Amino acid sequence: MAYEPGPRGPDDRLEVDIIMCVVPEPPKGERNVLVSKDGRQEPLMVGTGQDNFLCGNCGAVLAGSMGPEEIEEAPLFKCYRCGAYNRVP
């Protein structure tokens, strides 16, 4: 399934792009890290909100259309494009 940005809602709120913070590779097992399955080039999480979370290194969308409650639960993301570890700022 290819990722497509959702359409704007009827209230015309804009989607917001948020750049995440690149962090060093965490020690194994210390934190949950979301990684791409089978090397797929698509967001690791897709929610039902308005915010896109972008890799702080290369700008790939790692989590799309996230709501505030959804992103609170998010672990670290390993970028499917450049391999950088990112955390939600």
Ligand SMILES: [Zn+2]
């Ligand atoms: Zn990246």
